[in-house]
Amino acid sequence: MSEANESLWWLAASPLIWAAHLLLSYGVAAIFCAKLAAASGSLWPVQLFIFALTAVALAGIALIGARGWRRHRLGGSKLPHDADTPEDRYRFLGFASLLLSGVSGIAVVYAVLPAVFIGSCR
Amino acid sequence: MTRGKATAAAGPPDVEPLEHEPPEQLQRAQAERLEKAWETPTGFRYWSAVNNTEVGLWYTAMAFVFFLFAGVLALLMRLQLATPNAGVLSADHYNQAFTVHGSVMMFLFAIPIFEAIAVTLMPQMLGARDLPFPRLAAFGFWCFVLGGLFLCGSIFFDAAPKGGWFMYPPLTSAYQPGIGADIWLLGFSFIEVAAIASAVELIVGALKCRPPGMRIHLMPLYAWYTLVGAAMIVFAFPPLICGSMLLEVQRAFDWPFFDPARGGDPLLWQHLFWLFGHPEVYIIFLPSIALVAMIVPTFARRPISGYGWVVLAAVGTGFISFGLWVHHLYTTGLPGISLGLFSAASSAVAIPTGVQFFCFIATLWAGKVKRSVPMLWSVGALAIFVLGGLTGVMVALAPFDFQAHDTFFVVGHFHYVLIGGAIFPIIAGLYYFYPIVSGKLLSDRLGTIAFWLAFVGFNVTFMPMHLSGMRGMPRRVFTYPEGLGLELPNLLSTVGAFVLAAGVAVVVADVLWPKKRKSPRDPWGAGTLEWVQEMPAKPWGIRSIPEIDGRYPLWEQPNLVRDIDQGRFYLPDAEEGLRETLVTSVIDAKPQQCQRLPGPSFIPLVGALALGGFFIFGTFHLWWAAVLSFVLSIGIFWRWLWVGSAVKPERATKHVGLGLELPLYVSGPASVGWWAMLITLLAVFTAYVCIVFGYFFFWTVRDDFPRPGANGPGLFWPLLGGAGLLAAWALTLLARRANGNDRGLRFYVSTALAMVLAACGAAALLAGPWATGLTPSAHAYDAIVWLLMAWTVLHTGAGVVMLAYCFVSRLAGRMTARHDIDIQNVVLFWHFTALTAAITVAVTAGFPLTT
Numbered sequence: 001m002s003e004a005n006e007s008l009w010w011l012a013a014s015p016l017i018w019a020a021h022l023l024l025s026y027g028v029a030a031i032f033c034a035k036l037a038a039a040s041g042s043l044w045p046v047q048l049f050i051f052a053l054t055a056v057a058l059a060g061i062a063l064i065g066a067r068g069w070r071r072h073r074l075g076g077s078k079l080p081h082d083a084d085t086p087e088d089r090y091r092f093l094g095f096a097s098l099l100l101s102g103v104s105g106i107a108v109v110y111a112v113l114p115a116v117f118i119g120s121c122r
Numbered sequence: 123m124t125r126g127k128a129t130a131a132a133g134p135p136d137v138e139p140l141e142h143e144p145p146e147q148l149q150r151a152q153a154e155r156l157e158k159a160w161e162t163p164t165g166f167r168y169w170s171a172v173n174n175t176e177v178g179l180w181y182t183a184m185a186f187v188f189f190l191f192a193g194v195l196a197l198l199m200r201l202q203l204a205t206p207n208a209g210v211l212s213a214d215h216y217n218q219a220f221t222v223h224g225s226v227m228m229f230l231f232a233i234p235i236f237e238a239i240a241v242t243l244m245p246q247m248l249g250a251r252d253l254p255f256p257r258l259a260a261f262g263f264w265c266f267v268l269g270g271l272f273l274c275g276s277i278f279f280d281a282a283p284k285g286g287w288f289m290y291p292p293l294t295s296a297y298q299p300g301i302g303a304d305i306w307l308l309g310f311s312f313i314e315v316a317a318i319a320s321a322v323e324l325i326v327g328a329l330k331c332r333p334p335g336m337r338i339h340l341m342p343l344y345a346w347y348t349l350v351g352a353a354m355i356v357f358a359f360p361p362l363i364c365g366s367m368l369l370e371v372q373r374a375f376d377w378p379f380f381d382p383a384r385g386g387d388p389l390l391w392q393h394l395f396w397l398f399g400h401p402e403v404y405i406i407f408l409p410s411i412a413l414v415a416m417i418v419p420t421f422a423r424r425p426i427s428g429y430g431w432v433v434l435a436a437v438g439t440g441f442i443s444f445g446l447w448v449h450h451l452y453t454t455g456l457p458g459i460s461l462g463l464f465s466a467a468s469s470a471v472a473i474p475t476g477v478q479f480f481c482f483i484a485t486l487w488a489g490k491v492k493r494s495v496p497m498l499w500s501v502g503a504l505a506i507f508v509l510g511g512l513t514g515v516m517v518a519l520a521p522f523d524f525q526a527h528d529t530f531f532v533v534g535h536f537h538y539v540l541i542g543g544a545i546f547p548i549i550a551g552l553y554y555f556y557p558i559v560s561g562k563l564l565s566d567r568l569g570t571i572a573f574w575l576a577f578v579g580f581n582v583t584f585m586p587m588h589l590s591g592m593r594g595m596p597r598r599v600f601t602y603p604e605g606l607g608l609e610l611p612n613l614l615s616t617v618g619a620f621v622l623a624a625g626v627a628v629v630v631a632d633v634l635w636p637k638k639r640k641s642p643r644d645p646w647g648a649g650t651l652e653w654v655q656e657m658p659a660k661p662w663g664i665r666s667i668p669e670i671d672g673r674y675p676l677w678e679q680p681n682l683v684r685d686i687d688q689g690r691f692y693l694p695d696a697e698e699g700l701r702e703t704l705v706t707s708v709i710d711a712k713p714q715q716c717q718r719l720p721g722p723s724f725i726p727l728v729g730a731l732a733l734g735g736f737f738i739f740g741t742f743h744l745w746w747a748a749v750l751s752f753v754l755s756i757g758i759f760w761r762w763l764w765v766g767s768a769v770k771p772e773r774a775t776k777h778v779g780l781g782l783e784l785p786l787y788v789s790g791p792a793s794v795g796w797w798a799m800l801i802t803l804l805a806v807f808t809a810y811v812c813i814v815f816g817y818f819f820f821w822t823v824r825d826d827f828p829r830p831g832a833n834g835p836g837l838f839w840p841l842l843g844g845a846g847l848l849a850a851w852a853l854t855l856l857a858r859r860a861n862g863n864d865r866g867l868r869f870y871v872s873t874a875l876a877m878v879l880a881a882c883g884a885a886a887l888l889a890g891p892w893a894t895g896l897t898p899s900a901h902a903y904d905a906i907v908w909l910l911m912a913w914t915v916l917h918t919g920a921g922v923v924m925l926a927y928c929f930v931s932r933l934a935g936r937m938t939a940r941h942d943i944d945i946q947n948v949v950l951f952w953h954f955t956a957l958t959a960a961i962t963v964a965v966t967a968g969f970p971l972t973t
Contacts, residue, residue, distance in 0.1 A: 003709035008338070015441035022445045026463050033457045034822045043459060080429055081339060084136065084671040089710065092339035092430060099434035107442060107470040114462025121457045 033121035065101030139690035178242025216600035217284035224287030246652035249333035264730030347412030358401035360809035365394030385902035396447035413551035422489025435478035468518030495569035496554035503546030510538025531591025557641035561658025576625030582618025586611035649674025834894025844963035846883025
């Protein structure tokens with residue numbers, strides 16, 4: 001429960017995975033379309049790449065979210081986690097990282113949809 | 123409350139205030155000493171003040187002056203557009219007016235007002251005497267004033283920028299020969315220095331200057347939003363600094379970064395600008411809506427519902443807002459997959475934004491709402507912002523945007539977002555927090571009248587713009603023909619604009635009107651710490667720094683005000699007559715250090731003038747004067763550090779009250795200075811990464827990159843240069859160790875060698891493109907290689923000056939084995955120098971091998 005074992009980076013972890021997912025999807029698609037394919041060229045290698053990347057990203061986000069969930073549920077305590085104790089700080093940071101994992105997961109799912117529906121570089 | 127019940131494993135139990143009131147005589151003596159230490163200078167020395175109460179006030183006032191100035195320009199534009207083919211403004215003046223209006227609102231009002239409000243309020247909210255770098259905040263303010271006056275002044279000489287607030291090349295690189303664009307590029311680069319300075323101050327403040335016991339999950343929501351907003355500045359402003367540098371170098375020295383005829387591409391500017399520009403919108407929005415997050419619980423008479431959800435909203439929006447920039451480039455012919463990805467992210471950002479609004483609504487629903495002027499403006503803000511958010515989701519969809527792009531629909535949309543998301547909340551905050559600054563209350567009657575004028579005027583102005591935009595009225599065109607159905611919506615917009623302006627005028631009158639109505643303490647019955655402040659405020663900020671037990675200490679901790687006032691908590695005294703505050707740990711706010719703060723000084727003002735000279739002389743291509751100003755500013759910064767930072771205390775520790783003994787000097791990651799250095803370096807590194815991005819961007823979009831026939835910079839010189847810089851880095855590490863072991867000779871030799879090797883390495887880096895005949899004005903490839911080298915060399919130059927500083931500092935006895943802040947921070951700087959050098963060599967020498 002000591003603060004030495006706690007880090008604010010856990011809050012950033014899931015959003016950073018979302019950011020990496022978006023940038024890699026965008027970068028790979030842009031380079032593929034500019035360098036390797038004609039404007040009407042099929043996008044399937046990129047689609048495949050984005051699907052694989054999405055699976056990895058969602059798995060990472062799920063792990064971080066599960067860690068957050070366990071911390072949030074420590075001792076079966078309920079929200080709002082506002083007591084002046086290290087336990088509630090621990091629960092709160094877990095809860096916040098759970099929520100951020102949720103929104104990051106949704107944003108990753110949003111980002112994979114274009115790769116489902118768009119099959120060319122047009 | 124679980125005061126004192128924590129187990130041993132969870133750390134020491136919370137501290138109670140002194141049980142008995144200190145003798146009255148002692149209290150009076152303490153208060154006198156505090157007053158003396160924190161006294162505001164008078165006469166002309168008033169302008170040397172650095173305390174947050176003064177700097178914050180000047181900052182806020184100046185930002186409002188710029189707001190009114192840009193507002194007048196808006197009214198002029200509305201007069202011009204009231205009727206078709208009007209002649210109020212010529213096309214050229216209209217171009218200047220909309221450019222200066224947008225630029226001033228964004229760079230001189232919206233961003234600075236965030237910093238101004240945060241600098242004013244954060245210390246009060248955190249029970250800190252001041253933030254850790256008061257002189258840095260003052261420096262930021264003076265940079266802002268100087269840069270702002272320079273930019274605004276240009277319009278009176280008919281020399282203002284006229285390329286729109288986003289300055290797209292090639293319009294601004296090839297078709298606008300005057301100095302307007304240079305004023306924009308250099309003036310705002312200068313102001314961005316100020317923004318990053320404030321961001322450093324606010325991040326370190328939120329993380330390290332909270333009162334004891336204010337654990338991270340008890341921090342006021344405003345501090346969360348400020349933390350996120352300031353962190354966003356650190357990563358969002360550098361792309362603009364990088365882009366401005368590229369564009370200015372093209373304008374001044376003809377390096378063709380944006381010239382497609384010579385290997386460049388104007389779209390690079392759009393990427394860099396909007397990498398800054400979109401997060402910027404949220405940098406404006408988050409700290410403003412943060413004011414609403416403070417106001418709502420006060421008037422709902424209950425804690426915020428869903429504190430964790432609001433934190434999610436702030437942090438989540440902060441991240442996702444960096445993934446939206448391409449939605450400004452929908453019509454540039456990118457592949458559909460790119461549009462889809464950014465359309466998805468643009469829709470996703472609505473989720474966290476919506477979450478916090480539901481939290482506010484839930485809080486109001488669950489509470490007993492007390493009607494008030496701040497509440498009125500807050501509710502108005504929510505209503506307007508929601509409409510702007512909805513049109514935002516519309517333009518996030520690429521097919522709709524193809525139709526609405528560059529029309530008045532977009533103008534309507536972003537004014538709903540910015541005025542609902544920033545102006546209304548800020549005015550709500552003005553009415554709410556006014557007593558903190560002045561000890562007086564603003565008028566309820568005038569506030570209500572102003573609100574209705576502004577609310578009605580706003581909607582009458584901007585609602586019809588959606589319609590005129592859909593009917594095809596383009597933005598930034600100075601007039602329109604008759605008979606297209608644009609007359610009525612435009613006339614309505616003009617009438618509305620003047621009603622809105624009348625509302626703003628009433629607010630200004632209310633603020634300036636001499637007031638008799640003195641505010642009682644905590645006039646709204648709020649629960650957060652800033653309201654323990656005496657009315658009017660004392661310069662010391664808080665009489666003693668309390669132990670915090672909850673999110674709303676004034677509601678939850680009995681006798682808090684009494685205990686603070688009687689000096690029953692920490693630092694109730696200033697025995698040595700010095701300004702002091704507590705530094706605490708990031709997560710649990712455990713006291714770690716008693717931090718001495720610098721007092722009034724003209725150095726920030728003089729430093730800003732000197733650095734401003736560099737940018738202003740540069741605008742007029744007076745290169746020698748610019749270089750001279752730059753050297754002068756380095757000298758001033760040297761002096762600033764020498765007399766004002768890393769001062770050796772008279773003893774190692776100090777008793778700060780309640781039986782706590784804290785160190786007066788810490789270095790490395792434990793010190794606030796090290797964190798400030800790290801944050802600054804992250805910003806610098808981000809700007810550098812943007813140049814590297816430019817390199818690969820050119821490679822992606824151009825078939826002639828690297829330039830066919832170019833055989834530079836080769837391998838030999840870059841590798842030699844990189845080796846020299848890495849060796850200098852290793853020697854810097856040795857120097858730190860030698861200093862730590864008190865091996866003087868070894869320290870001096872390593873430092874001196876490091877400087878020599880750094881200079882040689884830098885020279886070798888420049889020798890690469892020089893020896894292989896790369897000509898920066900010939901092709902974008904040559905230009906960007908030169909720029910990567912030049913950036914690395916400048917970075918190294920700064921590192922050499924810092925090493926020299928440490929050398930002299932130890933020689934003068936300022937730095938010792940134990941008092942080693944200087945070398946610790948310089949080593950951190952050299953980590954980044956080594957990283958920069960390694961990437962520069964890998965990219966410039968290594969990448970051409972692969973193509």
